[in-house]
Amino acid sequence: MHGLINRAIQRFVVDSYGAPQWAAVARRADLGFVEFEAMWTYDDAITPRVLAAVSDILDRPYDELMEDIGTYLVSHPNLEALRRLLRFGGVTFVEFLHSLDDLPDRARLAVADLTLPRLELREHGPHQYSLTCVGDIPGCGHLFTGVLRAMADDYGALVFLEHRGEADGVETVSIALLEADYAEGRGFELGAQAS
Amino acid sequence: MLSVLCPMHVVLCPDGLITSAGPTTQKLSRQQPVVGRPFLDVFEIKRPREITTLEGLREAAAMKLHLQLREPPHRELKGVLMEGPDEGQMIVNLSFGISVVDAVQDYKLTAADFAPTDLAIEMLYLVEAKSAAMEASRQLNRRLQGARVAAEEQALTDTLTGLRNRRGMDSILSDLIADGENFALMHMDLDYFKAVNDTMGHAAGDYVLQQVASIMLKEVRSHDTVARVGGDEFVLLLRDVEEPAVIDQIATRIIERIREPILFEGERCKVSGSAGTTLSRNYEVATADQLLGDADVALYESKHRGRGRHTFFSEELRARSEAAKIPLPRAQAPQM
Structure with a gap:
């Protein structure tokens, strides 16, 4: 697994719960080290x-934890660069949804050996979508539920999200877009590069 | 229609005035609107050649144009011009080219300012994604570099010969002293080594050092230590010494074998070795500095007597060297 993914989990724990908790996770998972390198492969x-160790140490149900990680990836100021890269997907939340199919390819453009879960958006009605996720890590559907929730907030859209369970390794998230311009949302300037 | 397909276009009437402009083109001028002004007053045409007249402009139809805004910050643009449907009308479509990264900042552009088919947004995405990935790699490199320096500082081995280095020798010597062991400390240095280095090159010099190291390792016993403590200086720590004659035998064998010419790329490198030894049992309280200094006195005596030989340290030698006030440089080995 790419170091970027492992390191994202590490940063989630450190930024949300503190370095001592992460050290405990590293011990529980028997890593033999504390810091993941973003650009190494593990x-x-x-x-x-x-992930199991994080769930244990923080005493959080696994699915909930995955969703929290997804939300963290988009909304935490320390990961502003990632939010910006996602916002390049579209000017509106609907455009962003349609860009999700390309997300794994976009990620590979930036980091050639980074493999993300395969995503597919289906349109069921004017404001009704579903996203299927197929990934190596169980619970990636929950993770993307968190990502979508945070991105909807970012765009100022009001959505109702529901994880519909898993079948044959495919996780499905239903998305109901209640209002595209519900709130102001956060700004996105093309030129303002995140540090 | 043109504003959607090409949001960065301008339409010129036959006398070269801008009659209309796409929404993105209009953002390029903050001082006054571009519409109504002569095209060549707003843009300077740099290539294919400097174009200053309307006729010249018309002739450049369908060519790739390099333009520059006359208004600061003088952004460079790419463009292509074609005759319009009306008599004498010209249409120019513009693009930022590679300067798009700066342009979006200068003009506060959004995705809506680019045609949906334009790859500008993808390019901006790539620039940011690559910068982020590059920064992560840079941090990794910095950490690895730091780890490497730290590892080198802590290294106990001389990378050229595989022998112990100065630091490695120091730590074993202090252990021997602390354990009160009966051992000999031999300081050996190569004669004529500088000449080999100077006349035959560093590669030959390095080869000689490696050969000398392997000779020493073969001649000492498995529980002895050989260290390279400076350019051509070696320290041997020989343990469990009951009989000084054994030490002398070891030293003599090493010196004899070093004296044999070493072949490097068909050429003969000739060096010899001089050695001085002191025995730990001759001291009530031994210190590393004292032992090294006394071995040095004995080494100096070997050199003094014509090189290529071995001498044991004695109080008499010390007295003689002090009386002669011979400056005895305590080998200041460079850290390796």
């Missing part, structure tokens, strides 16, 4: 072990 078995 054994695939490590990531599920780390």
